[in-house]
Amino acid sequence: MPFTPGGVELPETPVNKQALHRDDNGLYDVPPGFPRGFIEEETAKEVNELIYDEDEELSDSEDDQSQELTNQIQNFAFSQSDENSKYSSKELDNLLPDEMTFGRVQASDAEALPKAKEWAHVVDVNKAIPNFSELVPKPAKVFPFELDTFQKEAVYHLEQGDSVFVAAHTSAGKTVVAEYAIAMATRNMTKAIYTSPIKALSNQKFRDFKEVFDDVGILTGDVQINSEANCLIMTTEILRSMLYRGADVIRDVEFVIFDEVHYVNNQDRGVVWEEAIIMLPEHVKLILLSATVPNTYEFANWVGRTKQRDIYVISTPKRPVPLEHYLWAADAPYKIVDEHKKFLEPGYAQASNAVAPKPNVASNGRGGGRGGSDAGRGRGGARGRGGRGANRGGGNTQSYVPSYNGRQSNNNTFGKRAFLKLCSHLKAKNLLPAVIFVFSQKLCTQYAVSLSSIDYSTAKEKSEIHMFIDKAVSRLKKEDRNLPQIQMIRELLGRGIGIHHGGLLPIVKETIEILFAKSLVKVLFATETFAMGLNLPTRTVIFGSIRKHDGHSLRTLLPGEYTQMAGRAGRRGLDPTGTVMIMTSEPFPTASSLRELILGNPTKLHSQFRLTYNMILNLLRIEALRVEEMIKRSFSENANQVMLPEHQKTVKLNEQALSQLKRPPCMICDVDMDKVLPLIVRERELHSSIMDDISRTTIGRSMFTPGRVVVFKDERNTRAMGIVTKFDDRKRLNLLTFTKLTAKPDKKGDIPFYTGIEGFGKKHLSNYFSINLPFGVSIVPVSSVEVISTVRLNMDIPSLIRGHPEEVKKSVNYLKGVLNHQSELKELFIRGIRSPAILSKIHERDRLMLEIKHAKCIQCPTFVDSFLLDYKVFTIKQQIENLQQLMSSENMDLLPDYEQRIEVLKELNYIDEEQNVQLKGRVACEINTGFELIITELVLDNFLASYEPEEIVALLSVFLFPGNTKVEPTTITPQLDVGKAKIVEVVTKVLDVFEKHKVLVTQEEVEFLEKNRFGLMEVIYEWGRGMNFSEIMELTDVAEGTIVRVISRMDEVCRQVMAAARIIGDSTLYDKMEAAQEKIKRDIVFCASLYL
Template sequence: MEVLGCLPPVLPPLQDQVEEYLLTPELLPIHSAANSRKWFPRVPDPHRLYTLSPLPPGSHLEVERDTASGEITGVREVASRDAGATAKNSLSLSRAPGPPEEVVRGSTTNYPFWPGGFPEPEVDTETVEGADIFDPENFLSSHPRLSGGITFGEAERAAEEKNIEDEQEGRQEAGLVVNLADILTEQKIFEVDQQPSKKGGGSLSLEGLSQEEASLVQEFSIEPPPPRKQEFVLDTSSTKASPIIARNTEWAENIDINAPVDDFAVRVPNPACTYPFELDTFQKQAVLHLEQNDCVFVAAHTSAGKTVVAEYAVALSLKHMTRAVYTSPIKALSNQKYRDFKVKFEDVGLLTGDIQINPKASCLIMTTEILQSMLYNGSDLIRDLEWVIFDEVHYINNAERGHVWEEVLIMLPSTVSIVLLSATVPNTIEFADWIGRIKKRKIYVISTLQRPVPLEHFLYTGTGGRSKDDRFLLVDARSTFVTKGYNDALAAKSDKNKKGQQMHGPRQGRQHLGEKQEKNLWVGLLDHLVRRDLLPVVAFTLSKKRCDSNAHLLLSQDLTTSREKGEIYTFIRRCTDRLQGSDKKLPQVLHMRTLLKQGIGVHHSGILPILKEVVEMLFAKGLVKLLFATETFAMGVNMPARCVIFDSIRKHDGTAFRDLVPSEYIQMAGRAGRRGLDTTGTVMVLCKSEVPEMSDLHRMMLGKPSKLESKFKITYSMMLRILRVESMTVEDIMKRSFSEAVQMANQSKYQKELEQIEARLASEPEFSCLICKDIKEYYAIARDYTKQRRHVYTAMMGFLGVVKAMSPGRLLVVSHGQYQQRLACLLKLDQRDQNKLTVFVLRGKEEVEALSGEEIQRKEVLAASQTTFEVLEDTSGHTCLEVPPGSVAAITAKTLKISADKVIANVKKRLIPRFKDDPPSQSVQDLVNQMQRLNESHGEDLPLLSLLGDLGVREMKAVGQVHSLECQRSKVMDRACLECPMFQEHFGQAFKRLNMEERAGRLRFLMSEEALQLHPEYKMRTQVLQQLGYIEQNKTVTLKGRVACEMGSHELMVTELVMENVFGKSPAKEIAALLSCMVFQQRNCSEPALTPELKSGMKQFKEVAENIGVVQQECGLLEPVGDFVDQFNFGLIEVVYQWACGMPFNKIMELTDVQEGITVKCIQRLDEVLKDVKNAAHIIGDPNLREKMEAASAAIKRDIVFTPSLYTQ
């Protein structure tokens, strides 16, 4: 019952409100006309419409001058080629500079500068942009759709031209005009000597002119054209040719350093840099060429003084107010060079992955990878570069990083001159010619003949005690191998081994000494060195573990004085004061301090970087008397010792143990001998268990160093960086690599030969025959058939049934050289020599012994259609042939009874001149008679054996090859031209043209990009990038590809992780730990203890890597999926995670058996990866990931891991 008088509801029910809100959105306030239509009052300003955004000027003014007087005669407007050019759209050096933050490192969105030696891009004159827009002839006078138009000034111009012609004719009739150009051309009065006169000018000859003509010439003061500027060439005519000078090439010239430079001060009156000592001849030669802005390649022995050349190039850049870049293969060497150059020059900067000191300096020290990145990223610093100095160029042989040197040399602009410094290598001219050819600049090669301090090499057989002085000279200072010294060492070692066996029994092949014996050896050796005054000494020990153990064994030895101990202690304390807290008391720091106070040092990659620098500096001061080092110490800064010792001459190269190659031995042994202090350097090889083979020692000590070889490879990073630029292609880079040097050098020869063939083809008459219309197809199919037949019969020799059938006496049909489809009798099958066959064939007495390659090819193609062997009219001659199995055309079922050995012996005997007229032996004559009868019978009753049916070939692949061969044979026999009664005559006429067309096609292929060695791999990698979405089908780089360009290494892997958002839910510390797999390379290490989150992340990483590996295999690349996944090593993941969490360094080293130095290097390189991912996050617009990368980088950048280098302080 309702109560009367109650108030109605004030608001509509809530359900009605919700329905109205959801079902009638047009009633929402946002659609109200009052909200959507508002008018803002403003003052009209029509003049704003006239304002245009500023555009770069499309033209500039050029002054016109009188060529004789030099006076300005006018000004003309010229189109600006680089108008509007920026780093985002142009490769020109004249483009507008980029923003200040991109001056040093550039940007991945920038174009590189146009590389030197590349042909200039062709201008399309058909387009408006390419045409001369200021030429009135290009102006349009009518609309394209109108039949006529209006022209202005035509009548006036025609009248003007007519008046000028009439005036000239009148003057000529009056004899007032003399055409001097015609006179000079007809009489050839400009005779400029080939050799310029002392004044440098040409001479004007008036001989042969009449008196009137001569007076005219003198009256008008006609001067001859100036002689062409001669290229600077060192005058060595007064000296004898040096025997070491290699053959010069078009782009490389070897300089004879035997030629004295007595007038150096005259030729270089104002040197950019002076030295307190007399320069060596090779240094003077190099300086002369640097002054001429030439590129030089200095290949000199260790400690010869190559640094002088580098310093002079830097001094020249300072003098010219330009820049110089000094590149080194490793970051540690860059730090050392920075300190050395800082002493000599003030304006020096350093650029490495984690350090940037004075980046706008005139002289910049950097690793080659940094310069590579600057070139690809279009750094504006490249504009100012005058010199790039490549130190340790022989590092181009490094399999992992050698390609970087090649890419940098290819990408350098033409304005940059090159200085190459290297140890002695045998193919300097070849390497220099390649660089000169790709840069279109001559390279001057300067090589030293001998070391400034000669070396003496000894074998040390002592084991301590009485034998501690047992050393034997093996190679003297004149590089003469002393065989007596080797024999004496062998005898001494043999006596010791016999005594040892009598006392302790046989060693059972043990290669190393026990700990006690090792200590006795080194203690005795040190005593020997001290008494012979041979300290300081570098003991190259090719194992980090043995370096540490040997140093530990000698803790009881004291090699320093009390004063030296004080200096060492003070220096170490000053250096370690930079360390924080517990880092000062790390076990390695304390142990190294103890060793150094005794005068003993250790130097290898497992040592902390700051401690390695301490060791290097103390060694340079002469306070380290004995240094145990790996071969990395031999690279870089000049730190010579009085003596060098090889603990072993065998090393593990990552695959297996092997002996040192000559270049490795020479590089390390070169540290012996201090210039100005020692007359000779001493090198000792320790013979611990036995004396190495004489041949191995001779090859290692006196053998030729390794040649410079190309290690160029196609990387995804290089491809993506080049594909960004429309004007360049990856093939442009590939064809200029060192691996393609020979092919590139032959391009002009190929082009010339192709032009000759095309000219001959143009004059060759076309062949015509109604029946032989398909003779061209016959030629192509027959050629393919013969190639396929060679391949099949070569492969068939691997089957037992075929080998059994190939017994002496077996009749074959062979096609070899001039003997095509010739019946032959098998005499011998040599399975040890690639299944080579010795066969007996008949021949005519007048048969030509050697046909041209073209004639042999003609016979071969004709023979492809023969159904039987060739029947000879004259069989009076015979011969034996050695043929490969591919020369077999058929195997018959018939076997002759012969004495094969006697036949071979008799034929060979009659090849000797004094027996050539002897009659054949009875065994030979019997064989001749049997084969003559078969020839006369035209091969009747001579069935052929089937490879599949009769010879039992059953393997699937081989069966397919045989069927394919039979199919090809059918195609040959189906050609209509074979029905022509004059086929052979017609084929002879057509063959010449077809052969030339084939040769022309071959030459075009050799000149094409498809002939490049790495072109197949490039195609495969292009497919990988397309399939993974880094480039479009037209090779346009996508966003994903731009992200990959930011990566310094493992570009596909890191990009896939970023784009698939693998890091989305992970905290910064876990991301840093997981990314350590990108930089950690040591294979053998303890198993890390992982959290569930890290295990999950590691699983995701491996899945991404496996997906990339599968795509690569699908696209044809040979790298196994497992190998691609295994390159990402998670052995340091726990260490990095705890380090990012703040654990002290001494605690994280308890979690792993990886040495301290390797751990520090790994974390330092990890910071570079984090920066790359941060830049990628900026490109894709992911602020969350960017913040995580900044947090991860901040978490790992602390304490001893990122302590600044001592060389930079």
């Protein structure tokens, strides 16, 4: 049974209440699970007598002690009386409060109502802690250097038993906080769990912590080392799985360290962080480590509210090593942001001028012919006849340089040639080592290979590099040591050049990381994954581009992404500043876009919480937390939940106000006031909607031309009159408004429909018979307009706005004439509206007005007073109802999705009508790699029983391979073709059920049948049959790293299907999956990590 999640109050069960039942003597008399206890009369009598005797003895003893204490108090009082006499009674009275209240304090107004508790507390790190050694006299770990203030604050709060959220810049020293927590756990004989977003980071942290602590273990699915250690390193998915299973190890855990918390923004896996945080039991303290993000307080407050514990937010004010940002343009660097984060306009201007289009000398036909430097022969210049670049004997045969603005070639260089010049500059200016971020695996390799003429390594470094590579690959089989990728990387590394991306073999990536950490790799071409948590700082960071493809479209980097990657620049203690360079491309970036990219705020932490069938079934199975509670506690619902105390307070105040509002009975008003009120509300809603709709039409917009006089409701909900000066794009009117003379307007002005009954006539216009100057200015939404009048001032509106005396006088005289001679301000008839929807609303509004006019209560002399009181009661009730709706579980955004998924699970028999988890549901709980329903259907259909182990893993690969291959799957065996057809059938069936119940499906589910997900079946099949890796690579165009990743995850799927087979009692399937696991778990794919 899993632990109760921290911060969740579960109702006490009837069994527990019965088990804790006591008799009259305070003794437990009902054993747990029994309807009653056994009581024998004689025994009960003896017990009562013994209790009575003991009470007698205690009573006598207490009486003696009481008398002695009374005597002592009296003696003390007499001895003090002389000393107290020097104080006069007047002086004593002055010390007492003016009013004293005895008994329980009565709740009054907002003071007794619940207030929103702030769970997050921001720590001021600008104040030093001079007495740190006094605050932490016996530290769990002593560091060989002076701690920064933010580290001291974190250590102090950990010693106080608090949870902390440390948001620090890259290389600031967040790991110190993690190490101290691990040391505390070791001292306290408890456990600390360190979680990371990726397995590579877990492996690296295992190596780092092993150098500091003796007892360290790692759990990452395929690797389990020292699983009983005091410090356990694991991925967040493993922690979530342990929490759902109720693993015993959680009992001993004191700290859970969530590293790289900003990964919560990851669309696919961010939900795992939220699940784990919500499910952690109460006794676990949290340590959240993150890059700097704008909303650390908001996130920490959510964690604190969810866990019902205080979270101390500690942030670093600045980077330990400041950064300087440059533009690399026309083969030269131009500083655009200095170390003080100031954008340098002159630097940007110089870079822009350097790449500006130059007059093309060859454009008039000269300079062509044999041996011409760049131009082709005759017309067309550089891009004339003769193709791209030079003609026969032409000079530059490098990659094609695109033209500037499609016309003239600019002075910038691109592609491989640009990197040659850049790397030469880096070496000359002593700016190595450098990481060059290129957002394409293919381009990473191409650019690195293109630097064939560069060699950064000395003879000694070459020897060290090759010795390390030999040692690393010695754990591989002989045939795997000569794989093309390994040979290529060996040659590059020998010259101090490296590559780092997801397509590399894990052992190759780790070799490059370790050599880079030893400063033996001088230039590293890497994709974005290199910046994710790996502690590998460098002197210089270069962006090959500031645009990347995110899987959906090509877009500019977000400020947070840029900051995360640029943060690798600047090695603490080695470099005074870090250098960041942006290689310019076309179109040349604007100054504003660069300012936003470099100096803009990083991306906020946003919830990626979503419901999965595995989550729903696990929660229904364990019953430790309802699904609705999980949704309510998610970060996505944080804004609503934070407002709960405020909403409760408002409801309480409204209920108090409601109890004091009571209209005296009226024989006329009581007849139909209750019926008229809803009609009035509906009429006002329709009127606002009509005005809003009209403003979208050409005819409607023409009615709000400057000079038009309108009647509207102002911000105080009071009727007013004004002149339109402008109608903006946001459907708002800019108005010049009139100041009323009457201090107290007619009460009818507060009635929302009264103009529809009487018109805006003399009774209301009398307020404006004398117009005060100057005019007021208001900006109001179109929906607040009540009357569009026929009056339009044909005057110079700009002069009127500026308060030009002549125009103001002219307008005032004109309006006075209108107001004196018209008994009613006539409404402009809406002509030409042809929209059926608008006309329907107008007809309904007119019908309601007619019904309201004929109501009996309207005729009552006291109607206005009665209506205003009833209307106030109505609005308060409506507000209470709205707030209660906001506070209810029905208001949660994900609730409809949950209800739809529950219907899917019922239809497919995963749960029954009472939401009890059935056998299929228990099987699906074991599948947490995705597509749990489809895999469960295949298992329970006994579909896999007729296949051999290597065929089973080949078929299951479709749930792991994303389908990014151009190689079309061929017929491997007839049996596998039947299996493919069956998988397509099951997927189609399940997706049809999703569509039937309108379930939100992921992009991956939508594209399952469209993408080439069967493209790796042959590779996995042959690997299961024993083919070596070099032969495997000849079957596909998929990168080595991707193949290893799919096979590694297949090992996890095998374990999950084995667990499913155990649940359903299918020993044959269990044995086959065990055999399949043994067949794929071999050689280079499951080679031990260099970090372990």
